[in-house]
Amino acid sequence: MIEELRNKARELLKTKQVEAVIGYQRASDGLSAIPCVIRSEEEAGRLIWDAACVYNLCGYLKDFRAKKLGIVAKACDVRAMIVLISENQLNRDDVFIIGMECCGVVDEKRARVSGRDGSDISSADKCKSCASCVPLAYDCLIKEKREKAKVSEDADKDKYEPVRKLEAKSLSEKSKSWKDEFKRCIRCYACRQVCPMCYCPRCVADQFMPVWFSKAGGIEGNFSWNVARAMHLAGRCIDCGECERACPVGIPLRDINRKIEKDIKELFGYEAGMKTDAKPFLACFDKNDPEDFIK
Amino acid sequence: METKNIYLPRLAEITDIKQETPDIKTFKLKLSLVYKPGQFVEFSVFGEGEAPFCISNSPTRGPGIECSVKMTGKVTQALHELNIGDTVGIRGPYGNGFPVENLKNKNILFVAGGIGLAPLRSLINYCLDRREDFKSITIVNGARSSNDLVYKDEYPIWEKAKDTRLYLTVDCQEDNWSCMVGVVPRILEQIKPVCQDSVAIVCGPPIMIKYTMPVLLKLGFCPEAIMTTLEMKMKCGMGKCGRCNIGPLYICKDGPVFSYAQVKNYVS
Amino acid sequence: MINPRTQELKNSRAESWEPKIAAFLCNWCSYAGADLAGTSRREYPPNIRIIRLPCSGRVNPLFVLKCLMDGADGVLIAGCHTGDCHYSEGNYYARRRFAILKKLFEFLGIDPRRFQMAWVSASEGDKWVKVVKELVEEIKKAGPILAKS
């Protein structure tokens, strides 16, 4: 599979179909992956593909505006690209999607906090509820030769089960547990930087007239930052789980994202990252949208 | 043993405000401060934040300090809204200032662009007040337009001073403008100031510094004889907060005055 | 844990607490409606701080967050009834946006009573009075926001 990928990259670069290929190479620890950009045929041998290729690489596309690029993408990454295309942030013709059939990636985060190397860690949570190992869109597909893991087996399981459990708690329980979570937030903005959807040239968190999210003591600033981040992703988040993975202090950001995703699905029947011609969720409306919460 | 709070500002009352250009105001503050020309202070507009400004009057002309502020961001905007009698916080002075001792018995060439005249004004007036310590003084002052020239009141005084020449220039020709036209480096090429026994002191926007340096070198100034003041975003003023370094030099602590020899690798 | 600045607010109001409510009103309907309530001398609690905006669609969720985090005990957004928007469809966008935000607030443990929305037309001075009265009552029940932090 890796050779197939490398050959494809060589071919794309040789025929000048793309200027560069964004993919994964082996990190210094010999186990994990690190994003890389391949600009020549000779470099293509650095490309790798395995369960350590966790990251969503779409974020790097913005470093190369208006250039023809190849990108190694899993099913979840492609959904992110679909949202970017529907928001006019990405031109479909500018990317050559090397779709990877994916059997799930490792739980890099759990490996990190438990001091293990990842090889003995099962697939990430997001993969357990992943419906498809084949991307929705691609220009070429590299097939998985191994026996397919049981990715789709669990997919029927209710994806929103954890969200429902949290919803069922009492208001004061919820308040306390989220405050405990946000208390630890160090405002490193890794959740923002790693997110393929966070492409604003200047984030509201970086504006200072007014200061939207106080940095001074207390958890108010942390709370509003995390709420605002999630709100900005409403109807756009494709649950790639990168924010939660990147968070060094372990705030369960996916729970928040999925809560919004679930509400949008239930109330409005909308799902992000399925069609390139879909209108962004908050940039459209239906006259019959629910309004029972309005007096 | 209690350590003093290095971040605590002193209070200073605004005693005078002068509108220099549509977006530049000069604030005069009641504050006794020992400083050198070229040093700067941190202004604190309470509730808004802090910003660094160089002291633009000469220490020979106390009491009180003057700072010229161009309205660009949050703090400067708040500062522009203040009135005479309001109080601001001042920390400082910080920075090295101009090496006035090394300038003695030298010809001095001042090259300023826009608000870059502010730190130079402090030194110009210092030199004029101790005129006998220095040889000839040449001032080249440029601005985008005549509206953007600062300290206009002082030009006649400077022109009249002994062995002192003042060249004013604007970028484009305008009506009723009788001085020179053209960007500062071109003017320098025209007037060809002497380089023997001379020191050039350059202050202005980065783009002006970039194009002025080669001209000065061509005129025969050696890199050690060219002084410039650099600017970057600063917060603490004490070399701690980590943002204003040019190589291993902190502009707030080791600068803002550098010789071109010190920073030529970084100003490109 | 509490922002010291809000701590001061908290101390100053510990005794006889009255809720502070920020209300974002659309210029064309709700503001006129509130005005009508005033000119027709209808009484309602003074806990409301009105912020006039061109349209309920102008309200950014950040406004709501900032109010709640800086010490407002409640936030109200009022706009034209659907179909009546001066800009044709601003309130439709607002409706979607805040349906999500309201659910999210509840999920994160913010009392849903603290954030409410209402459609109040220019002729509904009575409805405005009713909305405010109910809101203030509910927020009084919910208590000061900072006591909960």
Added chain:
Amino acid sequence: MTLRILLNRVKTDTLLKKNMTKFIKKEDLYKLLNSFLKDFEIIGPKQIANKGIFYEPLESIEDLYLGELFAIEPAKKFFLESSECLFHSGFLDGKATVQDAPLPDKRRIIIGLRPCEAKGLILLDKVFDSEYKDRSYINNREKSVIVGLACAKPDKSCFCTSMDGSPTGSRGMDVLLFAVEDGFIVEIYSDKGKEAFSSLGKEPDEHQNKTLSAYKQKRSELIGKNFKVPGDLSPIFESDYWDKVSFPCLSCGVCTYLCPTCHCFELVDEGRKMYRCNDGCAFSNFTLEASGWNPRPTKKERYRQRVFHKFDYFKKIFGENLCVGCGRCIRHCPVKMDISEIVSNAPSGAGK
């Protein structure tokens, strides 16, 4: 040398002429710490399920975690707090006033620091306790007794030995614990440590002394990474090497905020209180000026700044690398960038 100057700050706080060594049983250590709870704030690592290890003020010594895993955030946050009020401004009788923020008074014991983190504090001292003295940092330093824990099992991203450190290093420690069978060998280096720990335990026997020296030797050998930092990076300042290596960088603040030595901050005035808040060179906002001009506009310049600050500028100013090799920025980097690899592979000379 630096250590001595540091500890001399408070009169009662000098380095001992000769280290004291003790052996203490695990339950005795916990008992001792329990007895400290009423006079001291005790801060130590605590395990939070699924999230990792965090330093927190402990309410009960039961929560103390003295195992092999490393805390995610370094103990830096108790000295250089992530946001700290410096002064208040206000009005009194119609006149503007400014007032120092009060300093906390409570003495505290910080337990479980790894040798790399303690060394990080020594490096921070050079910045905050030098020409301009930062009073709240110094206060936090003076009020703390540092009880370290020698590393039992270094992580694969650790490289302290390349930074002149050691998994059993004593620099910056008042007391260092070595976890051995059925207890801890305790080395006491300062008066502060002696005051707190000398009363308990017994002299270690010969076997335990042997264990200790074997421990010290073996741990250094466990560090997998070993490299030499180039003496002067300035010839490659303009190299396109930085373009290449900074490509994966996301410009987030994980590496700077989790670094035991990164100390850049910003000053924020909120509600007439001036706060010193964490900031980091990876953010584009860090050097963005009000005019819109940014001297470090892309991640290349920003990443280069981080590497140069640590391995060039700081060394030129203070004679040491601003890095202790704790490996946090490698472990927790969301895209697994490895600063040790980047520095050790840096081209020599001005190669393009």
